[in-house]
Amino acid sequence: MDVKSLKKEKYKAVFVLKGTNPSYVNMLRRAIINRVPTMAIDEVEIVENSSALYDEMLAHRIGLIVLKTDLDSYMQKSKCKCGGKGCARCQLDITLNIKGPCTVYAEDLKSKDPQIKPVYPKTPIAKLLKGQNIKLSATAILATGKDHAKFTPGLLYFQGFPSIQIKEAKNPTEIAQQCPKGILKVSGKKIQIIDLPKCDLCKACEDFAKESVKVEGSQEDFIITLESWGQLTTKEILTTAIDSLNEQLDSLSGEIKKIK
Template sequence: MIKGKTLMKIQTISKTDNELCFVLSGIDSVYANTLRRIMLVEIPVLAIDEVTFIKNDSALYDEIIAHRLGLIPLTTDLKTYEKKDSCSCKGKGCAKCQLTLSLKAKGPCTVYASSLESTDPKVKPAYPDLPIVKLLEGQKLELEATAVCGIGKEHIKFSPGLAYYRAYPIIELKGCKDKLIADICPKKVFEFSDKLEIKNLINCDLCKACEESCKDNSIKVSASETNFIFNIESFGQIKPIEILQTALKVLEGKLEEFEYKLTKKEEKPKKETKTKKVGKKKKK
């Protein structure tokens, strides 16, 4: 546990298989941006890293097909696979940090990501209908690919998705009775009955169209400095909730490592003092 940590709250707004929207409270913009960057480039996922071509009669060069294969999102089980540099094989390559996929096709046809056959049934293309290449009559494509676990810092193909945030809106109403404000707002944040009321606060993007259009200055729009609305869109390798959970673990590990190094540096080793025996010199 890290000393002096603040209490952070998470409230889910919406959740699907590939998208997650939530409000993160009790932090500042520095923490929010740090978490966002970790989600983008420090979450390990599988991606094709090396391709051996046995036969390629298509119109595309080997390098182009290899590049396309590398960008196909592969479903990843974070409990089974880990990065090569942290694996017990010490980067040599084993079942814990890499796997093999093969592809064999004959034209005429369009080769899709679904044609990739994996040695691990849990690992497969997240979007099987992604086209790779078109083969004409008599053309063949045969290859073997090696997928490894990596992070977005190494290559964008290892990025698990998109993550972005915005400040939580704060709207103060002081008895505004202007009907037009509800229609002016592009995000339909307000509704009007007897007076102007907030209907969908979360939709507000802080454009301040309502504040600028209000003649009696009864509306004030500002951004919270401690609450943020996060959106996570997964590319399909892992679920958005896994991206968030893993990012929090990575951040906690970084803070613990920083605290350890800082404490270790403060505890400077004491210099050893050498003692000499003092005695009478013998006369020659």
């Protein structure tokens, strides 16, 4: 397998993966959604809530807040030495105590661990009028997308690497104009392709001139886009997902060896 990076932003990575197959990339996609752990608030104890949001609604919104995750210093409750009772290695206390009038932002959450804090501090949780206030304590845990979608670290999507075959055409200018991404360019009587990875296989050019243009997505090479929601970096997401797949395969091969 061969990896080539196309684009790298803070929370987004686009790369080409060559010499694989759709099921393998899909396995990777599902591992990222279901098996990569992140931190999120899981339990909320409300002491006082006189805001216009119901307690359930408030707890739901607080649960969805994206927390920066440190995978080295926390572990999942099921794998923790304390046996799931909850200790400093598997859970984190967060409190919120605020009096109106104001807008309550995610940055108002007071975390005991300075490493684990909201990634987007200006996320509005609620608005308070004069005399309204919120007081609550919450527990954040490390868990996976299998437990709740809020723990999902990001999104991976992929398409086959495009190949455009152009034979001689009578009306090259009109064919080139069909492309919504503008990657076809006419030079003389021939059509040239500029920036091939930008093609999203819409096949507008093929529909227009079936006899001279053929667009196909590869079944072996893929353009993969990985978006992180901010808890982990894109690299951490990929390596953790691959580690979890390895773990599963190891346990499978262990079970198979036990069969006589």
